Amino acid sequence: MTLFVLRRLLSFVLTLLATSVVVFAVLELLPGNAAQVILGETATPESIAAMEDKLGLNQPAATRYLSWMGGMLQGQTGLSISYDTPTAQLMAERMQVTLPLAVMAMGLTVALALALGIYAASQQNKAGDVGVMTLSQLGLALPNFWLAILLILLFAVHLEWVSAGGFPGWSEDDGGGVLEGVKALLLPAMALAAVQTAILTRVTRSAVLDTLREDFVRTARAKGLSRRQVLWGHVLRNAMIPVLTVMGLQFGNLITSAIVIENVFVLPGIGRLIFQAIANRDLIVVRDVVMLLAALVILINFCIDVLYAWIDPRLKAGHAG
Amino acid sequence: MVLLMVLCAVLSLFWSPYPVGDIDIPNKLASPSVAHWLGTDSLGRDIGSLLLVGSQNSLLVGFIAVGIGLGVGVPLGLLASALRGWVEELIMRASDFTFAFPALLSAIMLTAIYGPGLVVSIVAIGIFNIPVFARISRGAANAVWARDYTAAARAAGQGPLAITLTHVLPNIASVLIVQATIQFAIAILAEAALSYLGLGTQPPQPSWGRMLNEAQSQMFQAPMLAVYPGAAIALAVLGLNLLGDGLRDVLDPRLARQR
Numbered sequence: 001m002t003l004f005v006l007r008r009l010l011s012f013v014l015t016l017l018a019t020s021v022v023v024f025a026v027l028e029l030l031p032g033n034a035a036q037v038i039l040g041e042t043a044t045p046e047s048i049a050a051m052e053d054k055l056g057l058n059q060p061a062a063t064r065y066l067s068w069m070g071g072m073l074q075g076q077t078g079l080s081i082s083y084d085t086p087t088a089q090l091m092a093e094r095m096q097v098t099l100p101l102a103v104m105a106m107g108l109t110v111a112l113a114l115a116l117g118i119y120a121a122s123q124q125n126k127a128g129d130v131g132v133m134t135l136s137q138l139g140l141a142l143p144n145f146w147l148a149i150l151l152i153l154l155f156a157v158h159l160e161w162v163s164a165g166g167f168p169g170w171s172e173d174d175g176g177g178v179l180e181g182v183k184a185l186l187l188p189a190m191a192l193a194a195v196q197t198a199i200l201t202r203v204t205r206s207a208v209l210d211t212l213r214e215d216f217v218r219t220a221r222a223k224g225l226s227r228r229q230v231l232w233g234h235v236l237r238n239a240m241i242p243v244l245t246v247m248g249l250q251f252g253n254l255i256t257s258a259i260v261i262e263n264v265f266v267l268p269g270i271g272r273l274i275f276q277a278i279a280n281r282d283l284i285v286v287r288d289v290v291m292l293l294a295a296l297v298i299l300i301n302f303c304i305d306v307l308y309a310w311i312d313p314r315l316k317a318g319h320a321g
Numbered sequence: 322m323v324l325l326m327v328l329c330a331v332l333s334l335f336w337s338p339y340p341v342g343d344i345d346i347p348n349k350l351a352s353p354s355v356a357h358w359l360g361t362d363s364l365g366r367d368i369g370s371l372l373l374v375g376s377q378n379s380l381l382v383g384f385i386a387v388g389i390g391l392g393v394g395v396p397l398g399l400l401a402s403a404l405r406g407w408v409e410e411l412i413m414r415a416s417d418f419t420f421a422f423p424a425l426l427s428a429i430m431l432t433a434i435y436g437p438g439l440v441v442s443i444v445a446i447g448i449f450n451i452p453v454f455a456r457i458s459r460g461a462a463n464a465v466w467a468r469d470y471t472a473a474a475r476a477a478g479q480g481p482l483a484i485t486l487t488h489v490l491p492n493i494a495s496v497l498i499v500q501a502t503i504q505f506a507i508a509i510l511a512e513a514a515l516s517y518l519g520l521g522t523q524p525p526q527p528s529w530g531r532m533l534n535e536a537q538s539q540m541f542q543a544p545m546l547a548v549y550p551g552a553a554i555a556l557a558v559l560g561l562n563l564l565g566d567g568l569r570d571v572l573d574p575r576l577a578r579q580r
């Protein structure tokens with residue numbers, strides 16, 4: 001187990017390093033240079049020189065890479081060009097919206113998908129199963145931002161239950177509050193969760209069905225356990241392995257899909273931040289946000305791998321590759 | 322459904338009810354009528370025509386993005402499977418790495434640098450397809466390499482390249498075709514999302530994603546504008562997904578029975 005975790009940890013660190021090099025290199029290979037891109041084509045040579053100086057572009061690339069990485073690790077990040085604030089502070093503020101949104105969406109997804117998937121598996125090829133599968137087929141095809149727009153149309157424009165977008169803030173001093181905040185994130189979370197639920201429902205259903213065919217299930221039934229006891233006591237734990245993998249991938253997906261959904265609902269989250277940074281050519285923010293999101297996704301995959309080993313002892317042997 | 326979409330795209334190459342550049346401000350936000358079946362948008366353009374021409378865009382993105390994935394990913398996967406050893410390890414680690422990097426994020430980063438546009442978004446989506454096809458073709462090819470007939474071919478003196486072309490590729494083609502339809506659907510969704518954000522297709526070229534973006538600002542006056550383009554995307558994706566399922570059942574009866 002320890003060996004397995006150590007190997008995973010090593011590959012986690014290596015992936016992070018490789019990602020940081022790629023993110024850094026892509027911005028390094030800009031047509032022209034970063035100062036030029038930030039200031040636009042009309043900038044004077046003097047202002048470009050001043051910006052190059054501010055960005056430290058006259059230092060060698062390796063030095064800049066190291067100071068960037070060192071800064072990211074210590075939370076001492078560069079200043080955003082358009083906000084003139086350290087990017088770490090910006091990202092921390094925006095994460096207060098994105099993270100709760102992603103967690104809410106994931107919670108909805110897991111609750112709905114496990115219930116629907118297990119139900120469909122227990123009803124295999126009966127009406128309930130066919131209904132769930134048809135629904136999930138539809139869910140797979142829906143673009144999440146379209147669903148978001150439809151939700152706004154229904155709940156904000158027609159029924160006028162919630163506002164069409166925006167975020168009141170978590171603290172009551174800003175006119176928001178926990179309840180208000182959750183309310184503002186509810187529609188976005190539903191829009192995010194729909195497609196993921198469709199995927200996870202299908203995975204859960206087929207994982208449960210696969211496990212039901214295993215010999216140990218037959219043994220347990222022969223031992224005299226009821227269908228229900230076998231399902232909850234034996235099948236679910238084993239069926240959770242593929243489900244967990246997909247959940248890990250989905251959490252990463254949720255965080256990046258949030259970029260689109262936050263823009264539909266005008267939520268001041270990390271997605272909105274990167275989108276505005278692109279519009280403002282604020283490459284410092286783009287670089288740091290991309291790195292943060294990529295690191296999050298990689299971290300989640302690492303956690304899932306470790307969890308995986310804990311659930312399935314066979315993987316601890318170390319041939320998991 | 323897929324056929325319908327292809328027909329729409331082909332039809333729109335020659336004919337659309339109204340030219341898409343046809344701006345008719347007095348007639349803006351018109352309700353569906355005999356003249357404009359689905360009504361008009363905020364500039365008085367015919368929605369039906371925009372949807373028809375927009376289908377070209379989605380098809381183009383799908384074909385090129387899947388083409389990039391197939392063209393680069395499959396050779397890499399086959400190479401990994403034929404040579405094994407460190408080549409396989411290197412290719413698989415590289416594809417793991419690309420996988421870890423979210424597609425939308427890389428597309429956003431590329432557009433931040435090279436400016437928004439159709440070409441940049443297609444390339445970004447295509448890059449994401451490479452590891453998908455590399456993995457699938459390696460996995461399927463490894464299964465073929467384990468079969469007796471490849472061993473027989475090797476014993477008969479055929480080299481790895483010849484075996485790959487004559488035995489491996491034909492045997493994994495069906496898996497690749499099924500995956501291609503699925504990736505096609507994903508590409509359409511991704512392009513729509515990028516265009517919705519204003520990072521994909523640029524005006525005046527119509528695109529389903531951008532139509533949704535424009536529709537959102539008129540949601541209170543003309544809610545139906547936000548319904549049609551999304552429905553077009555959903556139908557296209559649903560069609561492709563069902564086609565993929567159907568093809569899998571036809572091409573690989575073994576899998577069909579398992580499910």
